[in-house]
Amino acid sequence: MPRPGRNTYSDQKPPYSYISLTAMAIQSSQEKMLPLSEIYKFIMDRFPYYRENTQRWQNSLRHNLSFNDCFIKIPRRPDQPGKGSFWALHPSCGDMFENGSFLRRRKRFKVMKSDHLAPTKPSDAAQYLQQQAKLRLSALAASGTHLPQMSTYNLGVSQTSTFKHPFAIENIIAREYKMPGGLAFSTMQPMSAAYPLHNQLTSVGSHIGTGWPHMYSSSMIDTTTPISMGNSDYSVSAYGVPLKPLCHGGQTLPAIPVPIKPTPTALPGLPTHIPAILSNSSPSLSPTSPQTGTSQSSPATPSETLTSTPTALLSVAVH
DNA sequence: AATTGTTTACAAGGTG
DNA sequence: CACCTTGTAAACAATT
Numbered sequence: 271m272p273r274p275g276r277n278t279y280s281d282q283k284p285p286y287s288y289i290s291l292t293a294m295a296i297q298s299s300q301e302k303m304l305p306l307s308e309i310y311k312f313i314m315d316r317f318p319y320y321r322e323n324t325q326r327w328q329n330s331l332r333h334n335l336s337f338n339d340c341f342i343k344i345p346r347r348p349d350q351p352g353k354g355s356f357w358a359l360h361p362s363c364g365d366m367f368e369n370g371s372f373l374r375r376r377k378r379f380k381v382m383k384s385d386h387l388a389p390t391k392p393s394d395a396a397q398y399l400q401q402q403a404k405l406r407l408s409a410l411a412a413s414g415t416h417l418p419q420m421s422t423y424n425l426g427v428s429q430t431s432t433f434k435h436p437f438a439i440e441n442i443i444a445r446e447y448k449m450p451g452g453l454a455f456s457t458m459q460p461m462s463a464a465y466p467l468h469n470q471l472t473s474v475g476s477h478i479g480t481g482w483p484h485m486y487s488s489s490m491i492d493t494t495t496p497i498s499m500g501n502s503d504y505s506v507s508a509y510g511v512p513l514k515p516l517c518h519g520g521q522t523l524p525a526i527p528v529p530i531k532p533t534p535t536a537l538p539g540l541p542t543h544i545p546a547i548l549s550n551s552s553p554s555l556s557p558t559s560p561q562t563g564t565s566q567s568s569p570a571t572p573s574e575t576l577t578s579t580p581t582a583l584l585s586v587a588v589h
Numbered sequence: 590a591a592t593t594g595t596t597t598a599c600a601a602g603g604t605g
Numbered sequence: 606c607a608c609c610t611t612g613t614a615a616a617c618a619a620t621t
Contacts, residue, residue, distance in 0.1 A: 287610085287612085289610095305593095306593060306594085307593090326613070326614085327613090329613075329615085330612055332593070332594065332595085333595085333596085333612085334611085334612090335594075336594055336595050337595085337596085343594085352621090353591090353593065353620075354592070354593045354620080354621090355593085375610080
């Protein structure tokens with residue numbers, strides 16, 4: 271039911287469920303986990319529809335977080351002060367969405383007792399994610415411009431295919447880095463200029479094209495130089511109907527790259543006790559910068575700056 | 590007090 | 606038609 275006087279595309283309700291939106295937000299973060307407030311922010315930044323009636327949809331979203339097993343709560347560590355826990359995707363719910371599209375979920379994710387592929391207990395998963403976050407950040411910090419070793423890990427884990435569904439998180443989130451001329455950097459994220467990865471990321475997304483009216487890149491919102499969305503972005507023939515994949519390596523492959531998804535054998539360099547390597551540098555590795563939570567004028571969180579680069583890059587590398 | 594998180598309940602719509 | 610998913614409301618507890 272469209273509201274009267276609200277006819278712009280951007281004000282229409284996005285075709286995503288709260289689960290999808292939340293998964294997007296979480297996936298977009300560097301650490302693959304976000305506090306509730308950041309999830310709110312992500313959604314409101316990108317989907318104008320959700321800038322209204324916040325009480326209603328935020329209640330629904332919280333309900334979803336609690337109700338669905340695919341979301342796990344990760345307690346803050348002492349060095350991560352703030353309200354509420356972090357929320358992450360359960361490591362085993364990587365293929366929750368059909369073809370990686372956030373438009374449609376395969377089935378309800380339920381934690382199974384005999385799930386040997388991943389930690390099932392929230393506490394295990396939480397620990398695992400914390401480790402992943404640390405590893406990711408330390409790898410990025412240490413490697414400068416060239417590929418962090420995380421990428422090789424990703425190769426092993428989120429192997430899947432080169433095809434990324436138009437509604438897969440990379441393609442959705444990738445617009446953050448997209449500039450009209452193919453220039454890949456965000457105006458509000460100075461750091462990103464130092465990341466050549468974004469060019470590759472852009473090249474991934476840019477050959478899939480069409481407008482996506484429900485969504486804003488954060489650059490559009492937070493700066494006065496909106497990015498033209500006219501020409502390209504997703505290969506969507508109509509509202510919610512993706513065109514044929516340009517290339518596909520399998521029909522049912524989970525295109526949501528959930529790099530946190532462990533495999534029994536694919537983690538050669540990933541013992542369950544990584545902190546040994548990382549314990550020294552932990553203070554600078556807190557998953558979210560302390561001041562991002564409440565700041566309205568500085569939306570360029572480190573998380574967003576590095577958003578999804580490892581996996582996006584991976585899709586290029588594999589290709 | 591505000592935010593965050595849990596839980597129950599119900600309605601609507603989709604699917605097999 | 607039964608079942609499932611999703612969205613919404615609401616009550617309530619816990620936390621900051």
